[in-house]
Every structure is written in structure tokens, then in C-alpha cells.
Amino acid sequence: MKRTFKIICAALLLAAPIVRGQTNAPSLAQITATMSQAHTIFTHFVQERHLAMFNDPLKSEGILCFQEPGRLRWETLTPYQSILVSDGSGVAQFEWADGHWKKLDLGLGDALEHIVSQIAGVMDGRFARDPRGYTATVTNGVDEVVVTLIPQNETIRKVMASIELHLAADLKATRRIVLRETDGDYTEIIFSEQTVNFEPPPKTFDRAAPAKLADVQAAAQAKR
Amino acid sequence: MRNPLVQSCLLAALLVGAGGCATRNHFVEQAVLPDDGRRGDAVARARQTLAEMFPARYGATQRAVITVAGKQFACDALLSVSPADGGHLALVSSLGTVTDLRVRADGATELLKITPLFRADWSRNYVARDVRELFLPPAGLERAGWRADGRLVLQFPPDAAGAVAEYVFSPDGSRWEQLSLLRRGKTFYRAIIRRCSKWPALAAAIPDEFEVTAEAYRLDLRVTSLTTEGPP
Numbered sequence: 001m002k003r004t005f006k007i008i009c010a011a012l013l014l015a016a017p018i019v020r021g022q023t024n025a026p027s028l029a030q031i032t033a034t035m036s037q038a039h040t041i042f043t044h045f046v047q048e049r050h051l052a053m054f055n056d057p058l059k060s061e062g063i064l065c066f067q068e069p070g071r072l073r074w075e076t077l078t079p080y081q082s083i084l085v086s087d088g089s090g091v092a093q094f095e096w097a098d099g100h101w102k103k104l105d106l107g108l109g110d111a112l113e114h115i116v117s118q119i120a121g122v123m124d125g126r127f128a129r130d131p132r133g134y135t136a137t138v139t140n141g142v143d144e145v146v147v148t149l150i151p152q153n154e155t156i157r158k159v160m161a162s163i164e165l166h167l168a169a170d171l172k173a174t175r176r177i178v179l180r181e182t183d184g185d186y187t188e189i190i191f192s193e194q195t196v197n198f199e200p201p202p203k204t205f206d207r208a209a210p211a212k213l214a215d216v217q218a219a220a221q222a223k224r
Numbered sequence: 225m226r227n228p229l230v231q232s233c234l235l236a237a238l239l240v241g242a243g244g245c246a247t248r249n250h251f252v253e254q255a256v257l258p259d260d261g262r263r264g265d266a267v268a269r270a271r272q273t274l275a276e277m278f279p280a281r282y283g284a285t286q287r288a289v290i291t292v293a294g295k296q297f298a299c300d301a302l303l304s305v306s307p308a309d310g311g312h313l314a315l316v317s318s319l320g321t322v323t324d325l326r327v328r329a330d331g332a333t334e335l336l337k338i339t340p341l342f343r344a345d346w347s348r349n350y351v352a353r354d355v356r357e358l359f360l361p362p363a364g365l366e367r368a369g370w371r372a373d374g375r376l377v378l379q380f381p382p383d384a385a386g387a388v389a390e391y392v393f394s395p396d397g398s399r400w401e402q403l404s405l406l407r408r409g410k411t412f413y414r415a416i417i418r419r420c421s422k423w424p425a426l427a428a429a430i431p432d433e434f435e436v437t438a439e440a441y442r443l444d445l446r447v448t449s450l451t452t453e454g455p456p
Contacts, residue, residue, distance in 0.1 A: 049300075049316060051302060051314050051316075051321075051324070053312070053314070053324065053336065054283075054302050054304060054312075054314065055283070055304075056283055056302070056451070058285055058300050058302055058316060059285075060300075079285060079287075079448035079449050080287040080446070080448045082287075082298065084318075093298060095287075095289060095298060097444070097446075104289065104296040104298065105291075105294060105295055105296050106295070106296060107292070107295030107296060107297050108295075108297070112318060159320075183337075185321070
């Protein structure tokens with residue numbers, strides 16, 4: 001998990017006066033109402049962080065599992081294995097090394113928890129309900145709806161140019177998030193194979209010993 | 225909510241503050257038996273091992289867990305190495321880019337991006353040092369002696385600050401196993417090579433997992449991908 005989420009969070013919490021960029025584009029209220037119907041989400045992700053001074057991006061893949069109101073599991077599967085999990089009251093991180101999971105004695109747990117809560121806000125459409133610091137434009141793309149958030153806060157605008165949320169045309173899934181920074185760096189997260197409203201197995205979000213991914217995947221597949 | 229810069233400053237404060245007040249790591253000094261002038265073949269092989277350790281030009285991604293004052297931070301890194309540009313490293317955390325720097329072929333450090341997450345002198349003194357010592361090994365090692373267990377020790381002459389780099393190899397010189405930096409005979413930095421792996425497009429295995437213990441931090445670092453760029 002990367003800077004991505006801090007920026008998403010900053011944007012989505014501070015939120016925004018919303019502008020409908022196209023008359024036929026859905027309203028933010030419609031987007032929120034549709035997205036909030038997903039009480040649990042299981043999705044594959046590919047994240048690429050593009051740094052202007054490097055040819056190749058930092059790329060990772062994994063799964064994101066969410067249960068409202070604030071349980072979240074961000075599990076990186078490649079090129080390394082890592083789990084960031086929140087049970088809604090705290091956050092834990094695990095790294096796979098030497099054949100087993102090692103729980104980190106995490107620094108800045110509060111900040112990470114805050115970030116995780118904001119990711120949850122993205123997943124359930126909460127971002128639209130507390131408009132304060134960003135302007136948002138909703139436009140229809142090719143087979144998608146794009147919400148573009150522009151920071152109003154001058155300090156934030158120094159590092160972040162925009163956040164793009166690319167939603168499925170029926171608004172029921174977040175397909176892609178692009179975070180564009182002012183120095184040319186950007187992060188793209190592509191979601192696929194989404195399952196909503198499945199029943200996560202016990203301990204999916206356990207901070208002491210989270211359930212095995214295979215069990216979570218099986219629960220998601222059973223819903224498909 | 226806290227904005228990104230506030231969060232960044234929190235990390236910076238924690239890391240920098242920890243650096244100032246944390247208990248410093250202690251090292252068990254490892255005796256070096258005097259060089260007896262024998263086993264020249266092992267010495268030659270060790271020099272060759274280090275010289276041919278890494279491809280001349282490559283790119284790598286890395287995963288690191290940094291421990292400072294008992295707290296751990298996971299980071300990703302991008303490393304690009306070439307004869308002309310030296311080593312270029314960007315360190316990225318969950319809270320943003322930590323640092324972006326280049327260690328040039330002549331050993332000089334150039335900070336390309338200074339962020340609120342990390343003081344410039346930390347990047348220059350510690351991150352650049354890790355890049356230099358782990359991924360840009362020097363030529364011109366001199367014989368130093370042997371460990372009691374038979375491992376070969378070569379050293380690089382003192383730098384301007386009086387630090388000596390002590391390289392430990394397997395007895396036959398075929399594997400680089402450890403690096404210590406010492407000043408006035410006291411170790412202040414030690415890197416243990418925990419694993420070597422064979423990567424596609426490389427003829428031989430290279431070190432790709434390190435355990436570093438330094439003044440006030442510990443670094444567990446592993447290479448997660450590696451590609452060669454252009455002709456070696």
C-alpha cells in the first residue's frame with residue numbers, strides 16, 4: 001500500500017463542492033447511493049507507482065477486502081507478500097519472511113488507521129457525503145463514469161494535482177483510481193474481479209492472526 | 225483529518241526523533257587473524273567475486289522493513305544502476321516518497337528529492353550509504369586476514385572520515401557474506417548477506433537479501449524483482 005491512500009484519504013475526507021461536468025453524467029448523490037449498496041467487497045488490484053525519473057514503475061498486485069463500516073484488508077501478493085488489515089478499531093501489518101508471517105511492531109499506527117478508514121470511504125462512496133476541500137467533476141467516459149477531484153487546499157495542491165475515480169457505468173464498481181502528483185509522478189490502481197456483498201469468513205480482518213487468503217477467496221467465489 | 229504533509233511530518237518527527245534518542249545498536253567485535261600471505265588463490269577469487277557481483281547495468285525493486293526505536297516501517301524501493309550514473313534509489317513508504325537520491329560512480333551523493341518524511345542528512349548519511357555499500361562495491365580491496373572460522377577478510381582503505389570497510393568472504397573467496405564498517409576499530413555498521421539468488425538474465429546468483437544493523441536503525445532488505453537494462 002502506498003502513498004496512494006493517504007492522498008485518496010486527504011481528498012475524500014476533505015471532500016468537495018461537486019460540479020457535474022456533463023449534463024447527462026450522474027450526480028454525486030446517485031454515485032454515493034449506488035456505491036453504498038455494497039456492504040462487503042472483494043477485489044483484485046494492480047497498483048503501479050510511476051516515478052518521473054524511473055523508466056519502470058513500482059508494481060504490485062494483490063487483493064482488497066472491505067466490510068463496512070471500516071474493516072479493510074489490503075493484501076499484496078506479488079512481488080512480495082504483505083497484509084495491512086484493520087478491524088475498524090486498529091491496524092496491523094504483516095510481512096511474509098522466512099516462510100511465515102511476521103507481525104510488525106508498527107510505527108505510526110494511528111496514521112495508517114486513518115488512511116485505512118479513508119480507503120473504506122472510497123469503497124462505499126462515503127467520499128461524496130462530506131464535501132469540504134475539493135472540487136469534483138463528474139463526467140462520462142467511454143463505458144465509465146469519472147469523478148475528478150481537485151484539491152482546493154493550497155498546501156495539498158503543492159503535492160497533488162488530482163485524483164481520478166473511474167467507476168463502472170452502472171456505478172456499482174470502482175474500476176480504477178489515478179493519483180496525479182504535481183511533480184509528474186502518479187499512481188494507478190486498477191481493480192478487477194470484484195465481488196460484492198459476500199460473507200467474509202471469521203478473522204478476515206483479525207489484527208492478531210488474519211484468516212488465510214484462500215478462505216477469504218473461497219467465500220468470495222461462493223458468492224459469484 | 226490530517227493532510228498528507230502533516231502525516232509526513234509525523235513520520236519525519238518520529239524517525240528523526242528516534243534517531244536522536246534511541247538506544248544505539250551494539251556490535252560484537254569480530255577478531256581478524258593476521259594475514260599470513262598464503263591462500264592467494266582465495267584472495268584473487270574474492271576480488272573477482274566482488275567485481276563481478278552485480279551486472280554493470282540493472283534495475284531492481286526492493287522491499288524493506290526499517291526498525292527505528294523499536295518501531296517498524298515497511299517501504300518499497302526502486303533502484304537503477306548504470307556505469308555512467310551510479311546508483312539511483314527512490315524509497316517509497318505508505319505515507320509517500322521518503323527520498324530519491326543518486327550515488328554517483330565517484331561516490332558522491334546527489335539528493336534528487338527531499339521530502340518532509342526524511343531529513344536530507346539522513347538520506348545523505350544513511351540511505352546513500354546503504355546504496356553504496358550494498359550495491360556499489362568498490363574495487364581495490366586489500367588483504368586483511370582471516371576469521372577464526374577460516375573466512376577470508378579483505379578491506380578497503382579508510383575513507384576521509386576514517387571508516388574502514390571490512391569485507392568477509394567464504395574461505396575460498398567464492399561468496400561475499402558480510403560487510404562491516406569500522407572507525408578506530410569499532411564497528412558501527414554491519415550488513416549480513418542472508419541470501420543469494422539467481423535471477424533471469426544473470427549468469428550467477430547475486431546477493432538479494434540483506435540484514436543491516438547500523439547506529440540507530442536496522443534494515444531488513446530484499447530484492448523483489450530485477451531486470452537488466454541494455455548490454456551488461
